[in-house]
Amino acid sequence: MAASIPHGALSDDEARPGQHTWMHAIVRWLCITVSLTFLAAVLLAPLATVFAMAFAHGIAAYLRALIDPDTVAAVRLTLITALVVVPINTVFGLAAAWAIGKFEFRGKSMLITLIDLPLAISPVISGMVFVLLFGLHGWFGVWLQEHEFSIVFALPGIMLATMFVTFPYVARELIPLMEQLGNDEEEAAITLGAGGWITFFRVTLPKVRWGLVYGMVLCNARAMGEFGAVSVVSGHIRGLTNTMPLQIEILYNEYSFVGAFAVASLLTLLAAVTLVVKTLVERTGYRRR
């Protein structure tokens, strides 16, 4: 995913043979035109539409749409979910990276594949598994009902589904990074008498901090934007179990376009911020493998 063009890679191009022919000029022009046209139609036009539609009836209507109580509740639910899910998956990612990146053991590549599994699974299936387990007709459905505790169509289900889909994000950034950085400094610290936690916080964490930020930002973006998995477990109860993406769907299906696109504009801004942070992290020299 890295914007992986090293500095100066393009600068010595002029000195190469065959760079000043007609053929080269035409191909170059064609490639740039095709790329930009494709991106403009498929990516830029939709992005611009989000804001055009959100502000179609002016700024006042936009702000009114945002302070709608159901929308505010959706924003709050999305924030709470991300606040719970991202730290948990971060702790998991750090633990997984320590175990996998610093030690050699059998079945390691199998473990990595299993951690990546949620990325390969349809979001709908990610949500469905929790309905099968905890839904009314699910395995633990009756037991949960007897104890008056609901997971599906309630906050715990939304959190579980979100945790499932964002599970690999931090781990898959940190595992290759820790593997690559090696154990020398940690071994030195331990040999000199530092404890395990001290070594982790004073030696390892500073080394991997940019990879950690990168993974957390991606994890957060996906957690706040997840639609399919959350849609299956949420039950779409207004003001209670509607996250921002679900609120978009409801408003859109009611032809309340300003409302739908106003919420969409917030998520688009979140995506933009995510990309900016990602670009800044890459500037520090951090590269994805």
Next chain:
Amino acid sequence: MSFRQASVLPGFGLTFGFTTFFLSTIVLLPLAALVLAAGSMHWSDFWHVVTSPRALGSYRLSFGASLLAASINLVFGFIIAWTLTRYEFPGRKLIDALIDMPFALPTAVSGIALTTVFASNGWIGRYLEPLGVHVAYTWLGVTLALTLISMPFTVRAVQPALLEVQRDLEDAAETLGAARPYVFRRIILPTVLPALLTGFTLSFARAVGEYGSVIFIAGNLPMKTEITPLLIVIHLEEFDYRGAAALGVVMLTLSFAVLLTINLLQGWGRRRHVRAAH
């Protein structure tokens, strides 16, 4: 041979235990529930659900549109990656950063935005409508949405491979009189082929499971514009958990097949790379 090699570093037991425990509770156990739910069905019931005309229609759309979207990305993804790595033009860095937008943008947002742009009164749709091209609420719209959300996979897979193409070889070939198309076919394409195929497979895998962006732009008519993930949701809403699980297992099997293909392709790419380095 022991399970793990000796090391002075502490914390293996703690972190390994936590990792496997958490992985099992959050991911593996729920997935096992899915497989068991489908497994508890009688074989003939299972077969009846997964080969019903409606299910077959949904596979045709989901798999057909995903293949088409991945193929479109194979072409445009390569052109975009090529343009970004080989040419300098104003705004290149911005475009390069924007490529990841479909990753970061929630699928519901892509869905409603694409539908609005390509609806009959939308910015682009209004020019296609007189030509008889209906994008929104048809299979074309499904393909378009899948193309958008899977586009970064191809571009980001091909970009690093294009950077690794040995420019010296290209220069040498050109100095020796090779025409540009020949250089492309004999030097550039072989180097990026594994990456291109990996990108294709990743795009396809992402597209098959996609739900959020598609349901807005698809008409969601049974047999015509209904994707498999939507059919699963419909089964769930009717409390037909087993039917949903059966379709889920079909899709899961496919995901595994795709993952396996990706691993094989990446292994192939690495071997080629190692050979080229010697």
